[in-house]
Structure formats: structure tokens, C-alpha cells
Amino acid sequence: MTSPIVVEDLVKVYAGRVRAVDGVSFSVNDGELFGFLGPNGAGKTTTVQMLTGNLRMTGGRATVAGLDVRTAPLAVKERIGLVFQESTSDPDLTGRENLQLAAALFRVPLASTKATVNSLLERMQIGDAADRLVKTYSGGMRRRLELGVGIIHSPQILFLDEPTLGLDPQGRAGFWRYVQELRKDRGMTVFVTTHYLDEADSMCDRLAIIDHGKIVATGTPSELKDRLGGDIVTVRPTNRTGPEVETLLGNLPTVVSVSPLDGTYRVKAPRGEELIPTLVEACTRAGIGLAGVSLKRPSLDEVFLEFTGREYREDEGLTATDRAVRIGQVQQAFGRARR
Ligand SMILES: Nc1ncnc2c1ncn2[C@@H]1O[C@H](COP(=O)(O)OP(=O)(O)O)[C@@H](O)[C@H]1O
Numbered sequence: 536m537t538s539p540i541v542v543e544d545l546v547k548v549y550a551g552r553v554r555a556v557d558g559v560s561f562s563v564n565d566g567e568l569f570g571f572l573g574p575n576g577a578g579k580t581t582t583v584q585m586l587t588g589n590l591r592m593t594g595g596r597a598t599v600a601g602l603d604v605r606t607a608p609l610a611v612k613e614r615i616g617l618v619f620q621e622s623t624s625d626p627d628l629t630g631r632e633n634l635q636l637a638a639a640l641f642r643v644p645l646a647s648t649k650a651t652v653n654s655l656l657e658r659m660q661i662g663d664a665a666d667r668l669v670k671t672y673s674g675g676m677r678r679r680l681e682l683g684v685g686i687i688h689s690p691q692i693l694f695l696d697e698p699t700l701g702l703d704p705q706g707r708a709g710f711w712r713y714v715q716e717l718r719k720d721r722g723m724t725v726f727v728t729t730h731y732l733d734e735a736d737s738m739c740d741r742l743a744i745i746d747h748g749k750i751v752a753t754g755t756p757s758e759l760k761d762r763l764g765g766d767i768v769t770v771r772p773t774n775r776t777g778p779e780v781e782t783l784l785g786n787l788p789t790v791v792s793v794s795p796l797d798g799t800y801r802v803k804a805p806r807g808e809e810l811i812p813t814l815v816e817a818c819t820r821a822g823i824g825l826a827g828v829s830l831k832r833p834s835l836d837e838v839f840l841e842f843t844g845r846e847y848r849e850d851e852g853l854t855a856t857d858r859a860v861r862i863g864q865v866q867q868a869f870g871r872a873r874r
């Protein structure tokens with residue numbers, strides 16, 4: 536069987552200027568939970584929108600469920616589920632009504648609609664609130680409902696665009712529990728975007744890290760971390776910085792590399808905790824005062840820093856323009872999906 540999602544050299548240029556997706560290639564294996572991790576504005580939503588037939592690609596090729604997205608966007612839409620980054624359930628309808636509406640839109644046979652809706656309500660644990668207006672739901676309940684809407688037509692491939700954005704840790708854990716259950720029961724392939732590092736690390740079988748429209752690294756979370764080649768000891772000198780500090784640190788035993796960053800030095804070594812005593816002693820001997828030394832096991836934010844040269848910030852805010860652009864984009868896309 537061909538891979539459920541194959542993307543080659545995908546490009547999106549908005550309004551002839553903004554190169555939001557800049558030559559992205561990857562493929563997702565059958566049944567895999569594939570993560571697209573990147574900071575705000577990296578190009579995640581743009582990629583999802585192109586792959587789900589909601590946005591025209593400027594260049595490249597993509598097949599989803601074996602279909603060419605460019606030539607058969609409607610057939611693609613019928614075979615996939617999609618949960619948008621922004622909330623798309625109607626707050627003035629009940630949870631049950633939202634699901635019934637989705638069932639009608641996706642042409643779920645009338646005879647099985649009732650049973651399908653009931654089982655989804657139960658599965659997503661919103662049974663008790665099924666007949667309450669969605670505007671009374673918590674964020675987590677609303678996202679679970681939207682997950683139910685996304686899979687009402689039993690798609691084999693599910694796209695989730697930052698599905699847990701803004702949820703508290705409990706809401707996030709709850710949401711992921713249902714995604715995992717669905718994968719187990721239905722063998723669904725899931726493509727998820729997130730800017731949460733911990734989520735990408737713990738949930739995804741494989742990841743692509745995207746920054747400024749380009750994939751900077753692909754692999755399983757542990758492959759990516761292993762590529763860093765060890766722990767990271769960050770040294771913050773009080774009085775001296777410069778090449779001699781870098782050389783001194785670089786010459787210590789077991790040190791793999793040293794890179795300066797904002798007045799600190801990031802020293803890579805296989806066993807960081809064993810390096811620290813030697814490092815402190817060497818600095819003291821050389822008259823280098825230390826404001827702090829910290830040890831970090833490899834994690835995905837280190838991976839991001841390694842491949843982009845920038846620190847990863849999860850909380851980077853969206854500008855008002857970004858928000859407006861995005862909300863417009865989603866409304867348009869959802870309008871199209873409903874037609
Ligand atoms: N409709 C649009 N018109 C112009 N620029 C856009 C539009 N949508 C998104 N962008 C820009 O494209 C880039 C990628 O956006 P997006 O795909 O939404 O990123 P992410 O989902 O990773 O946060 C950003 O610079 C964003 O401002």
C-alpha cells in the first residue's frame with residue numbers, strides 16, 4: 536500500500552510575497568501519528584490547508600489517501616477528517632446538534648446517524664452535556680466534540696491542526712486519550728501540528744520540525760534527540776567572555792562542542808554531570824567567575840536550537856494581523872468544506 540500522505544517539494548506563496556511553505560517534503564506511514572512541530576508562523580496551518588484541499592498549492596505535489604490533492608481535492612476531503620486550529624463548532628447549537636449537522640454534511644446515512652452520534656457523544660465523554668448549548672462547554676469538551684465532528688464519516692486519515700491550543704494540561708491529556716483510542720480501534724493515520732514540544736515528544740511516532748516554511752529535521756523524537764550527541768551544560772561566566780573561554784571549555788575532556796549564545800556557552804558532552812566538576816575547577820583556575828552552570832538532557836527544544844540556531848519559544852504571541860489572517864482563512868476553508 537502507498538503511504539497515506541506523500542508530500543514533495545510543497546510550496547505556498549501568499550499574495551505573491553509571503554513564502555509561507557518553502558519546499559516541504561515528507562511522507563507519513565500507514566497508522567502512524569506524525570507530528571509537524573514548529574513555532575507560530577512556521578507554516579503548519581498553511582501546510583494542513585493545502586493537504587486537505589482547502590488551499591491551493593503554489594508548487595509541488597501531494598497525495599493523500601493515494602489521491603492527488605491538486606486534481607482531486609473533493610475526493611480527498613471525503614476520505615479525511617480535519618480538526619481546525621480554531622474552534623469550529625456552533626456555540627448556539629447543542630453538542631448533539633453539531634454532530635447531527637456534521638453527519639448530514641458528510642452524508643452519513645440517515646439510518647445510522649443516530650447511533651453514530653450517540654456513540655461519539657459517549658466516547659468523547661460529553662454524553663451528559665449532549666443536549667446543552669456548546670457555548671456552555673469547557674474548552675476541553677469543545678475540542679473533544681470537534682474531534683467527534685472530524686471523524687463522523689469514519690475517515691482513515693485524520694488531520695489535527697494545533698488541536699490542544701489553549702487547553703489546560705488536563706484538557707490536553709483528555710484530548711490525546713481519545714485520539715489514541717481512535718488510533719487503536721480504527722488504525723487511523725494521524726497528522727497533527729503542534730507548537731508544544733512536550734506533546735510532540737510524548738505523542739508522536741515521528742516528527743518533522745518546521746521553521747520559516749522549511750523542514751529542518753525529521754525523525755522519531757528519540758532519533759532527533761540522539762542526534763544532539765549528548766547532554767548540554769550551559770555555562771554563564773560573570774567576568775569574561777570571548778575566544779579564550781570558548782577554547783578553555785572546548786579543551787576539557789569529553790567535550791564535543793562549544794557554542795556561544797547570549798552571553799552563555801553551551802557545552803555539549805555525553806555525560807554532562809561528570810563534566811561539571813572538572814569544568815568548574817578549570818574555570819576557577821583560569822580566573823573565570825561563574826554566575827551559573829546548568830545541565831540539560833537533550834530535549835526537543837535543544838533539537839530546535841541545534842537545527843535553527845534560535846531558541847524555541849512556545850509562548851510567542853500572534854500579532855493582530857496574524858490572527859485576522861488566520862481566522863479569515865479558517866472561515867473560508869470551513870465554508871468551502873460545508874458546501
Ligand atoms: N492568508 C494569508 N495571507 C498572507 N500571509 C499569510 C496568510 N496565512 C498565513 N500567512 C503567513 O504565512 C506564514 C505561515 O502561517 P501559518 O501557516 O498560519 O503558520 P503556523 O500555522 O505554523 O502558525 C506566517 O508568516 C503567516 O503570517
Ligand SMILES: [Mg+2]
Binds near residue numbers: 579581620696697
Ligand atoms: Mg497554525
